[in-house]
Amino acid sequence: MAERLLTEDRTTELMTVNIGPHHPATHGVLRLIVDLEGEIVRDLKPVIGYVHTGIEKSCEDKSYWKVIPFVERMDYVSYFFQMEAYCGAVERLIGLEIPPRAKYLRTLFLELNRIHSHLVWLGTTALDLGAISMLWYCFRERDRILDLFEMATGQRMHTRYFQVGGVIEDIPLGFEAKCRSFAEDMPVRVGQYEALLDRNEVFLQRTKGIGIVSRERLLELGVTGPLLRAAGEPWDLRKTFDYLAYPEMDFNIPVGTVGDNYDRYRVRVAEMVESARIVEQCLDALPEGPFIADDRKYVLPPRSELSTSMESLIHHFKLVTEGFRVDPGEVYYAIESPRGELGCFVLADGSAKPSRVHFRDPSFVNLQAFKDMALDSYVADMICSLGMLDPILGGVDR
Amino acid sequence: MPDAPGLELLRGEIELDHPGAVLATSFDRDQPALIVNPAQILDVLRWLRDTPGQRYAFLSSLHVADYLPAAPRFAVHYELLNRDRVERIRIKAMLADPAADDGASGQSPRTDALARPQDSAPTLPTIDSCVELFPTAEFQEREAFDFFGVVFQGHPDLTRILLPDDYVGWPQRRDFPVGGEPVTFTYNERNYG
Numbered sequence: 001m002a003e004r005l006l007t008e009d010r011t012t013e014l015m016t017v018n019i020g021p022h023h024p025a026t027h028g029v030l031r032l033i034v035d036l037e038g039e040i041v042r043d044l045k046p047v048i049g050y051v052h053t054g055i056e057k058s059c060e061d062k063s064y065w066k067v068i069p070f071v072e073r074m075d076y077v078s079y080f081f082q083m084e085a086y087c088g089a090v091e092r093l094i095g096l097e098i099p100p101r102a103k104y105l106r107t108l109f110l111e112l113n114r115i116h117s118h119l120v121w122l123g124t125t126a127l128d129l130g131a132i133s134m135l136w137y138c139f140r141e142r143d144r145i146l147d148l149f150e151m152a153t154g155q156r157m158h159t160r161y162f163q164v165g166g167v168i169e170d171i172p173l174g175f176e177a178k179c180r181s182f183a184e185d186m187p188v189r190v191g192q193y194e195a196l197l198d199r200n201e202v203f204l205q206r207t208k209g210i211g212i213v214s215r216e217r218l219l220e221l222g223v224t225g226p227l228l229r230a231a232g233e234p235w236d237l238r239k240t241f242d243y244l245a246y247p248e249m250d251f252n253i254p255v256g257t258v259g260d261n262y263d264r265y266r267v268r269v270a271e272m273v274e275s276a277r278i279v280e281q282c283l284d285a286l287p288e289g290p291f292i293a294d295d296r297k298y299v300l301p302p303r304s305e306l307s308t309s310m311e312s313l314i315h316h317f318k319l320v321t322e323g324f325r326v327d328p329g330e331v332y333y334a335i336e337s338p339r340g341e342l343g344c345f346v347l348a349d350g351s352a353k354p355s356r357v358h359f360r361d362p363s364f365v366n367l368q369a370f371k372d373m374a375l376d377s378y379v380a381d382m383i384c385s386l387g388m389l390d391p392i393l394g395g396v397d398r
Numbered sequence: 399m400p401d402a403p404g405l406e407l408l409r410g411e412i413e414l415d416h417p418g419a420v421l422a423t424s425f426d427r428d429q430p431a432l433i434v435n436p437a438q439i440l441d442v443l444r445w446l447r448d449t450p451g452q453r454y455a456f457l458s459s460l461h462v463a464d465y466l467p468a469a470p471r472f473a474v475h476y477e478l479l480n481r482d483r484v485e486r487i488r489i490k491a492m493l494a495d496p497a498a499d500d501g502a503s504g505q506s507p508r509t510d511a512l513a514r515p516q517d518s519a520p521t522l523p524t525i526d527s528c529v530e531l532f533p534t535a536e537f538q539e540r541e542a543f544d545f546f547g548v549v550f551q552g553h554p555d556l557t558r559i560l561l562p563d564d565y566v567g568w569p570q571r572r573d574f575p576v577g578g579e580p581v582t583f584t585y586n587e588r589n590y591g
Contacts, residue, residue, distance in 0.1 A: 049560035061576040222534025240484045343459050360459035
């Protein structure tokens with residue numbers, strides 16, 4: 001029926017409508033200028049920059065270790081990924097190898113964060129489509145993840161847990177049991193979400209066959225992550241590049257077939273189950289040993305040594321006041337964030353502050369595909385496509 | 399990643415088709431990079447994208463770095479990715495600052511010749527846009543223009559993207575001070591402004 005309506009000869013004029021920048025359906029401070037012919041989107045231009053806070057510039061004025069909390073606040077839903085991209089880039093700059101336990105702990109928290117990010121996406125996007133109860137179910141599970149973050153790091157969001165060289169603290173007693181029970185529950189919960197949505201006629205009609213973009217076009221536009229995988233391209237940096245403990249993990253990459261909004265939903269939901277599997281494997285195989293590298297030039301000495309060792313005190317003082325210096329060079333390090341390829345470029349000029357920190361944010365790049373997704377569809381479907389695109393405007397604007 | 403000898407081989411192959419295009423190579427922290435003549439940047443990018451056996455067809459990231467006080471000062475970085483072989487390579491095009499004083503900055507004659515005169519913005523560094531080759535570069539080139547004032551010739555819509563349209567200055571340049579932006583409150587503006 002949509003086909004017939006779209007090809008119908010219309011005499012209506014084009015009308016330009018402004019949506020946002022402060023509209024609940026735009027998932028952040030995104031402004032859309034939309035040309036409408038009746039109910040149908042004929043042209044679309046995203047206007048961004050409303051939450052630009054100059055984080056990249058501010059980073060140039062901070063010593064390396066003080067940059068970590070800054071970059072966390074770019075993409076505020078996947079903060080562990082921001083930390084990993086930055087810390088990993090700095091570790092590659094100084095050639096610092098992190099201990100196996102730190103690799104596993106980082107992998108563990110990244111995957112918990114991936115589930116958390118997908119839950120926020122699922123809750124808010126289903127809310128856009130009228131499935132209000134999904135939000136409460138998703139945020140119930142999200143809260144368990146935040147409790148885990150709080151238990152291990154002291155903070156629910158923006159944890160500053162990853163450090164150059166490893167993680168700041170070991171996981172506390174009782175964390176493992178709590179985390180394991182969550183990882184066991186999660187596939188069951190995902191099954192419940194699917195039961196709520198997969199047979200929901202309204203949800204199916206709103207998502208199936210909507211917002212299709214071919215995989216070739218997505219690759220041209222530089223789109224990565226679940227959007228690309230939903231179009232049938234099994235591209236996941238966790239499998240292709242060797243970083244952290246992912247080579248030792250057994251997990252699958254869910255892919256879609258059609259590349260419509262329904263596939264995007266299916267891929268993300270299946271990814272949550274895979275992430276829960278990775279969390280369990282991390283806990284099973286968590287190696288003993290130090291959780292942070294033992295290199296006093298870059299890593300704070302243990303607190304207990306400060307009252308007994310003059311040398312440790314000096315290192316501590318140097319690291320806290322000036323920070324560590326990094327030899328000139330530049331590194332680009334990319335990881336698979338919940339939204340696609342999150343790359344961090346760090347340029348060092350030999351001082352204790354980075355001379356440039358740039359984030360290749362997946363939301364920013366993916367947003368270019370929005371026009372292709374929404375063109376010649378109804379306004380309501382455009383809102384659905386925007387939700388399925390899952391942009392985080394903090395990451396887009398930085 | 400191509401290793402150091404592989405990078406030299408790659409350079410040789412590009413030189414066969416486009417003499418003088420590759421100015422230097424660098425292999426630092428296991429990351430290969432080609433430093434390319436900015437006037438031939440599109441030739442090199444197209445060669446890397448389309449040559450069978452290379453197929454660096456995915457542009458991961460395009461960003462600019464400011465190497466002040468070095469000259470030439472700016473570099474446009476293209477992070478290319480070959481998804482079949484899972485290899486990354488960085489292409490760098492160094493751009494001099496046309497606004498810099500010739501005597502003081504010590505520009506080489508080569509970079510002077512490359513800074514082609516511009517009608518719209520004669521004092522900004524200029525390079526060809528690669529949006530035709532990689533549509534993903536559209537937003538990223540706008541961002542580079544927004545923050546560094548690098549003009550990408552042939553870009554369909556080269557306007558500021560994250561900063562307001564009426565903003566003056568190129569804030570990510572190294573000589574732009576942090577905190578150089580006064581905070582304006584509407585109350586102060588109204589009563590004292």
